[in-house]
Every structure is written in C-alpha cells, then in structure tokens.
Amino acid sequence: MSTVLDGLSLGAIYALIALGYTMVYGIAKMLNFAHGDIIMVGAYAIFVTLAAGGHVGIALLVAVLMCVVFGIVIEKVAYRPLRGASPLAVLITAIGVSYLLQSVAQIIFGAKAQTVSIVSFGTVKIASAEISVSSLITLVVGAVIMAALTLFVKNTRTGRAMLAVSEDRGAAQLMGINVNRIIMITFAIGSALAAFASIFYLMQIPSTEPTLGSMPGIKAFTAAVIGGIGSIPGAMIGGVLLGVIEKICLSVPVLAPYTTAVEFAMLILILLVRPIGLLGKKRREKV
Amino acid sequence: MAKLKRIKISDYFCYLIVGAVMIGSFIVAQTGNLPRSYSNLLVQVAYSIILAVSLNLVVGFLGELSLGHAGFMCVGAYMGSYLAMQLSAVVDNKLIVLIVSMLAGGLLAAFFGLLVGLPALRLKGDYLAIVTLAFGEIVRTIFKNMSVFGKAMGLSTQSIKYDTRQDTSLYLVSFATVLVVLFLVQNLVRSKHGRAITAIRDNEIAAKAMGINVTFYKLFVFVIAAFFAGMAGVIYGHYTTPVLYSFFSYNYSIEILVMVVLGGMASINGSIIAAALITFINFQLQSHLSGDLAALKYLIYALILIVLVIFNNAPKLAPIKDKVSPKAMFEKIRAHKRKPGDIRGDKSDWRVIPTKIRMDEVLSVDLQQGNDYTPDKPNKGGN
Numbered sequence: 001m002s003t004v005l006d007g008l009s010l011g012a013i014y015a016l017i018a019l020g021y022t023m024v025y026g027i028a029k030m031l032n033f034a035h036g037d038i039i040m041v042g043a044y045a046i047f048v049t050l051a052a053g054g055h056v057g058i059a060l061l062v063a064v065l066m067c068v069v070f071g072i073v074i075e076k077v078a079y080r081p082l083r084g085a086s087p088l089a090v091l092i093t094a095i096g097v098s099y100l101l102q103s104v105a106q107i108i109f110g111a112k113a114q115t116v117s118i119v120s121f122g123t124v125k126i127a128s129a130e131i132s133v134s135s136l137i138t139l140v141v142g143a144v145i146m147a148a149l150t151l152f153v154k155n156t157r158t159g160r161a162m163l164a165v166s167e168d169r170g171a172a173q174l175m176g177i178n179v180n181r182i183i184m185i186t187f188a189i190g191s192a193l194a195a196f197a198s199i200f201y202l203m204q205i206p207s208t209e210p211t212l213g214s215m216p217g218i219k220a221f222t223a224a225v226i227g228g229i230g231s232i233p234g235a236m237i238g239g240v241l242l243g244v245i246e247k248i249c250l251s252v253p254v255l256a257p258y259t260t261a262v263e264f265a266m267l268i269l270i271l272l273v274r275p276i277g278l279l280g281k282k283r284r285e286k287v
Numbered sequence: 288m289a290k291l292k293r294i295k296i297s298d299y300f301c302y303l304i305v306g307a308v309m310i311g312s313f314i315v316a317q318t319g320n321l322p323r324s325y326s327n328l329l330v331q332v333a334y335s336i337i338l339a340v341s342l343n344l345v346v347g348f349l350g351e352l353s354l355g356h357a358g359f360m361c362v363g364a365y366m367g368s369y370l371a372m373q374l375s376a377v378v379d380n381k382l383i384v385l386i387v388s389m390l391a392g393g394l395l396a397a398f399f400g401l402l403v404g405l406p407a408l409r410l411k412g413d414y415l416a417i418v419t420l421a422f423g424e425i426v427r428t429i430f431k432n433m434s435v436f437g438k439a440m441g442l443s444t445q446s447i448k449y450d451t452r453q454d455t456s457l458y459l460v461s462f463a464t465v466l467v468v469l470f471l472v473q474n475l476v477r478s479k480h481g482r483a484i485t486a487i488r489d490n491e492i493a494a495k496a497m498g499i500n501v502t503f504y505k506l507f508v509f510v511i512a513a514f515f516a517g518m519a520g521v522i523y524g525h526y527t528t529p530v531l532y533s534f535f536s537y538n539y540s541i542e543i544l545v546m547v548v549l550g551g552m553a554s555i556n557g558s559i560i561a562a563a564l565i566t567f568i569n570f571q572l573q574s575h576l577s578g579d580l581a582a583l584k585y586l587i588y589a590l591i592l593i594v595l596v597i598f599n600n601a602p603k604l605a606p607i608k609d610k611v612s613p614k615a616m617f618e619k620i621r622a623h624k625r626k627p628g629d630i631r632g633d634k635s636d637w638r639v640i641p642t643k644i645r646m647d648e649v650l651s652v653d654l655q656q657g658n659d660y661t662p663d664k665p666n667k668g669g670n
Contacts, residue, residue, distance in 0.1 A: 092592055093593055096593035099586075222421070260425075
C-alpha cells in the first residue's frame with residue numbers, strides 16, 4: 001500500500017515533467033532533451049536562494065522565474081534558428097543544450113551533491129500505512145496543476161491557439177496566429193512545470209547535483225510516450241503509471257537491480273505494440 | 288558525356304593517412320621510442336574511428352539518430368572479451384584469438400542491432416533515438432547484474448589484455464581493422480545500396496515510391512553499424528581491464544555523436560579526422576584537468592554540437608555558410624587555379640548550366656526604357 005502511494009507521488013513528479021515534454025513535442029514537434037536539465041536549473045535556483053538566506057517562498061518563486069527565463073532563452077537562441085530545418089538537426093542541438101546546462105552547472109557548483117532542505121512535514125498514518133505529507137502535497141498540487149492546464153488549453157484564446165499550432169502549423173499561421181509566440185509560451189509553461197517538478201523532487205530527495213535532471217527527464221519522456229505524446233491526460237496517466245511501476249520494481253528484490261531496464265523495456269514494448277501510446281492520436285504522414 | 292562517377296583522390300586520402308599513421312608508429316615502436324601513453328592513444332584512436340565511421344553510417348547516411356551506439360560496443364566488449372578469455376585457454380596463438388573474438392563480438396552485436404532495428408521498422412526520428420537510448424541503458428543494466436561478467440566490478444580481462452608497451456600487435460590489428468572497415472564502408476556507400484540508403488535519408492516516402500525496400504535498408508544499416516561497433520568493443524576489451532558497464536553510458540554514445548557532427552554528416556574522411564581529434568583532446572584533458580573542471584570536456588562537446596548544427600542547418604544562416612564554410616573556401620581556391628579551357632570552368636559544360644531561370648530577369652526585358660510597351664491597364668470596376 002505504501003509502495004503504491006510512494007509510486008503515486010513519484011509518478012506525480014514524472015507526470016509534471018512529462019507534461020512539459022508532451023506540450024513542447026505536440027506544439028513545436030521537437031523532443032526537448034534539455035527539459036530534464038531545466039529541473040536541475042530550478043533545483044540550483046532554490047539551493048542558491050536558500051543559501052543566500054532567502055525565505056522558502058521566495059526560493060520557489062525564484063526557481064519558477066529562472067526556469068521560465070531559461071526555457072525562453074534556450075528556445076530563442078538554440079531552437080528558433082532551426083525552425084524548418086531537419087528534425088535530426090534540432091534533436092542534436094537539444095542534446096547539446098542539455099550537455100551545456102549540465103557542464104556549466106558542474107563548473108559552477110561542482111559535481112558533488114548539495115543538500116537542499118526545503119521543508120519537512122513528517123508523516124501521517126492513512127489506513128495503517130505511513131506516508132509522508134510531502135508525497136501527499138505532491139499528489140494534490142500535481143493534480144491541481146494538471147487540471148488547470150487542461151482548462152487553460154481548452155478554454156483560453158492562447159490555449160486554443162496552441163491546439164491549432166499543434167494540429168497544423170501552416171494553417172494556424174494563415175489564421176493569424178503568431179506561431180513563434182505560441183511556441184515561446186509553450187516553452188515558458190513547460191519550464192514552469194519543470195520548476196514545480198524540481199520543487200517536489202527536492203521535497204522527496206533533498207539534494208541536488210548537475211545530473212539531477214537527466215534520468216528523471218528521460219524517464220518522464222518514456223512516460224509521455226507511454227501515455228501518448230501530445231496528450232495532456234496521457235502524460236498524467238503515463239507518469240503515474242511509470243512512478244508506480246518503478247516503486248513496485250524497487251520493492252521486489254529480484255527485480256530491483258533491473259528497474260531501469262524494466263521501465264525502458266516497457267517503453268520499447270509500447271512503441272512496438274502501440275506506437276501512438278495509450279491515449280495518442282494517429283497521424284497519417286503526407287508527402 | 289563526362290563520366291559521372293569519378294573516384295577522387297580524396298577517397299584514397301583516408302587510406303593513406305591511416306596507413307601512414309600505422310606504419311609510422313610501428314617504425315617508431317620498433318626503435319623503442321614510442322611512449323606507452325601514445326601507444327595507448329593509438330588504440331583509442333583506432334576504435335574511436337571505427338565507432339565514428341559506423342555511427343556516421345546511421346546518422347549521416349541513413350539520417351536516423353542512434354543514441355545507443357555505446358550499447359552495441361558494450362555487447363561486443365563484454366561478450367567478445369569473455370569469448371576471447373575462454374578461447375585463449377584452448378588456442379595458443381593470441382592473434383587468432385583476437386581476430387576470432389572480434390568477429391564473434393561483432394556478430395553478437397549485430398544480432399542486437401537486428402533486435403533494435405526491428406522497432407526501427409515502425410519508428411523514426413525522435414522515437415527511434417529514444418528507443419536506441421533505452422536499449423543502451425537496458426544492455427548496460429543487464430551486464431551490470433550478470434555474475435558471469437563480474438557484476439558491478441566489471442569483467443576482468445587481465446588474461447587477454449595486451450601490454451601495449453611490449454606488444455605492438457594490438458594497434459597494428461586495430462588499424463588493420465580500421466582499414467578494412469573503411470574499405471567496406473566506402474564501397475557500400477558508393478554502391479547501389481549506398482545510394483538507396485541516402486535516398487531514404489533525403490525522402491523516405493519518395494524512396495519507397497521508387498521501389499526501395501526501406502525496411503530492409505534500415506535494418507541493414509543498423510546491423511552493419513552494430514557489427515562494427517561490436518568489433519570496436521572487442522578491441523577495447525583487449526586494451527583495458529576491467530570492462531566496466533559504466534564506460535558505455537549514454538555519455539559515450541554522445542561522444543561518438545560529437546565526432547560524427549564535428550567531422551560532418553556523411554563524411555567518412557571527416558569522421559576519421561574528428562575521431563582522432565576528439566580522442567586526442569580527451570587524452571590531453573584527462574591528464575591536465577581534474578575534478579570539476581573535467582566538465583570542460585562536456586562543455587566543449589556541447590558547444591560543438593550546438594554551434595556546428597545551427598550553423599550547418601539554420602535556414603537563415605545558409606547564405607553566410609555558403610561564403611565562409613571550409614568547403615566554399617576550397618571551391619574558391621580551386622576556381623582561382625583553373626586554367627582557361629579547363630572543363631570544370633567551362634560554362635558550356637552541362638553540369639554548370641543554371642537550371643533555374645530567374646523569372647524577373649526574363650520579364651524585365653520588355654520594361655526597359657525606350658521600348659514602346661505599355662502593360663494593360665488593370666481592369667477596375669468592370670469598365
């Protein structure tokens with residue numbers, strides 16, 4: 001029981017990251033490899049603000065702000081010049097950006113893990129299972145953010161413009177939508193979600209290092225693919241599913257060392273059996 | 288008509304350079320003046336070249352991104368070395384053991400390439416990249432947990448390891464392998480099959496419409512590249528001990544990708560030079576930088592990836608690129624050297640006749656001054 005609950009809160013983090021991936025992939029049609037490293041940026045922003053004596057609330061604000069700024073700058077400098085270039089070029093650049101963030105972080109802060117303690121809430125007992133309050137907060141806030149995002153995309157002008165761009169970029173442009181602006185907003189929202197993910201991550205594992213974001217990033221992409229890339233509920237389901245599976249694998253002694261392999265094998269299987277994911281829409285390719 | 292397929296000097300350039308390095312270092316080694324670190328470097332350069340050239344086959348020629356190249360190398364290194372250790376108990380000749388295990392390691396890696404290539408039938412682009420990445424991680428995790436291969440301690444290859452100081456045969460064999468790989472790849476690329484592969488890269492749907500078996504060629508390229516990477520892995524297993532799973536991480540796959548990008552997509556000569564250069568830079572950085580500054584290496588990689596890819600691919604930078612890229616410079620020098628009557632400078636040659644006619648030039652002929660020509664007045668309001 002507590003394993004499943006742990007898995008749910010880990011899954012909520014994955015889901016938040018996966019949402020960023022899925023939005024950027026759906027709208028800009030690119031795999032933003034650097035997305036995981038934005039989480040790292042957020043974690044270090046919190047670390048620096050706290051070390052400078054700032055209040056926790058201020059630290060969280062700074063993290064969101066920094067992540068959004070990084071997201072927008074990366075999009076402008078690295079990805080925008082490549083709009084219309086081959087997907088391969090964009091993907092390689094994204095890998096480069098991910099490396100850039102990691103190596104700069106390592107040069108500035110060192111490779112050693114730094115302790116960041118935000119707040120500790122202790123644990124509560126629910127139905128004879130111990131569960132940490134931070135896990136519960138992660139779950140609740142995660143669900144609220146996802147609901148808000150769904151409403152935003154469905155009901156606001158900008159949100160509908162996003163849907164239009166993801167559907168057909170050329171047609172959206174002809175309808176008077178500023179595609180560059182929409183993609184920029186998408187990156188900003190995705191990065192803000194990454195900042196929230198970094199907050200929840202630090203609540204569960206209170207330390208930060210330059211490679212903090214890379215593994216969760218790749219796993220969250222796995223989650224996004226499992227749920228069906230481009231679909232917001234898909235990202236949520238995929239993330240939660242992956243989190244639960246990871247925690248269950250870790251709790252079984254025979255499987256524990258193979259946890260990563262199991263998760264990735266699942267990804268390959270899903271792509272083989274149902275390449276569009278659980279909730280994805282099928283697209284036909286045209287010449 | 289001029290013969291289209293001319294074999295250029297630059298095609299032989301790579302054999303010459305690689306051969307010269309091989310023979311030159313062999314002579315130096317015979318006099319006993321080759322420092323140990325440099326004979327190590329030579330082996331590293333050799334297997335890096337094999338890795339870079341084979342990855343270029345996938346990325347540069349087929350146009351698919353593989354982030355699991357280190358995984359194939361991992362298969363070759365673990366399984367090939369294990370086989371070599373078993374074989375060396377039976378067969379006395381070290382060289383035969385090396386060559387047999389290299390072939391076997393390559394074949395096993397090729398089998399894994401087939402396994403990864405199968406999803407490639409349905410996937411492409413970003414999905415394929417993530418699947419290959421996943422594959423690399425799965426392979427690593429499995430080898431890490433198998434007690435036959437020493438679990439987290441890695442596979443100790445002490446019994447088959449070559450002492451590069453006393454024994455020059457390892458890098459001779461490595462460079463010979465490089466030459467064979469180059470020969471195979473160059474011939475493949477210039478054959479009918481190579482043209483089919485580049486056609487898939489340029490437009491998959493059009494290639495399919497021309498009757499090219501896309502599925503077959505994708506699998507084929509994956510298997511060949513995996514085979515070469517497996518061979519490189521076996522060389523690695525004979526060069527160092529222990530063979531450790533952590534070496535074959537995603538970072539190493541990216542390192543090979545950096546070599547390919549730096550050398551230029553679909554350029555074999557470029558891959559050779561870049562592989563040698565990156566390995567050399569690594570080698571120097573390793574001995575001079577320690578601790579957190581080691582991240583400088585990744586910073587350099589990141590900048591190479593971002594700057595080169597944007598420069599080469601950004602639609603807006605294309606005019607600048609045509610002016611300042613090394614290839615354009617080279618063309619300029621060549622054009623300057625051309626003698627009159629040289630067919631390459633001859634505008635009547637069919638290859639240099641412009642195929643695009645600028646319509647505004649044609650249309651503006653009639654609008655020159657002195658010509659009595661007035662265009663029809665626009666018909667407004669139905670008058």
